Amino acid sequence: QKEVEQNSGPLSVPEGAIASLNCTYSDRGSQSFFWYRQYSGKSPELIMSIYSNGDKEDGRFTAQLNKASQYVSLLIRDSQPSDSATYLCAVNDYKLSFGAGTTVTVRA
Amino acid sequence: DGGITQSPKYLFRKEGQNVTLSCEQNLNHDAMYWYRQDPGQGLRLIYYSQIVNDFQKGDIAEGYSVSREKKESFPLTVTSAQKNPTAFYLCASSAPRSLGTGVGSSYEQYFGPGTRLTVT
Numbered sequence: 001q002k003e004v005e006q007n008s009g010p011l012s013v014p015e016g017a018i019a020s021l022n023c024t025y026s027d028r029g030s031q032s033f034f035w036y037r038q039y040s041g042k043s044p045e046l047i048m049s050i051y052s053n054g055d056k057e058d059g060r061f062t063a064q065l066n067k068a069s070q071y072v073s074l075l076i077r078d079s080q081p082s083d084s085a086t087y088l089c090a091v092n093d094y095k096l097s098f099g100a101g102t103t104v105t106v107r108a
Numbered sequence: 109d110g111g112i113t114q115s116p117k118y119l120f121r122k123e124g125q126n127v128t129l130s131c132e133q134n135l136n137h138d139a140m141y142w143y144r145q146d147p148g149q150g151l152r153l154i155y156y157s158q159i160v161n162d163f164q165k166g167d168i169a170e171g172y173s174v175s176r177e178k179k180e181s182f183p184l185t186v187t188s189a190q191k192n193p194t195a196f197y198l199c200a201s202s203a204p205r206s207l208g209t210g211v212g213s214s215y216e217q218y219f220g221p222g223t224r225l226t227v228t
Binding site: 004051092099100 | 166
């Protein structure tokens with residue numbers, strides 16, 4: 001079993017809709033969870049970090065964490081074409097374990 | 109202007125040659141990391157260093173070597189022993205952030221722009 005698994009995608013959503021990305025992890029002792037956005041040909045950019053159960057909102061992004069079920073999700077509200085990218089879930093102690101990523105395409 | 113720099117952006121080498129990728133940071137971060145990314149895949153950890161003069165192997169260290177003589181610098185050498193060296197190489201750095209008493213720390217990692225290595 002992979003340490004971090006993401007829904008495989010690709011995910012296509014219309015502009016203005018909600019994009020929902022899911023991630024599960026295997027290490028029950030994990031404490032830190034991150035979402036990175038990676039545009040094609042570029043390096044990953046940290047967009048959200050979450051450490052406690054529940055929701056964390058930042059602008060149009062909401063991260064949700066459920067440690068009992070070992071999943072973390074990312075919602076992108078009012079999706080824009082500029083949100084088209086690959087989103088990487090990462091789980092951490094002092095070295096990150098990454099999922100393979102979910103590619104999101106927002107169609108106008 | 110704080111950040112992480114990697115050079116060069118593109119690198120082409122012949123098979124059998126060693127090549128060194130540069131990574132420099134001025135964020136005063138203690139920890140630095142090297143990842144490799146292949147098309148359509150996530151990032152895989154090659155080496156990491158939590159303090160100067162100390163580093164540990166990651167998940168795919170075979171065929172690579174690193175040094176950490178200065179806090180700011182963490183160069184990666186791709187040796188001729190690496191069987192499939194063509195990839196996108198990413199350097200990252202982080203500093204600990206306390207999550208609370210008895211909980212531990214988190215390490216938000218920030219990435220450089222990457223070096224795309226092609227070996228023919």
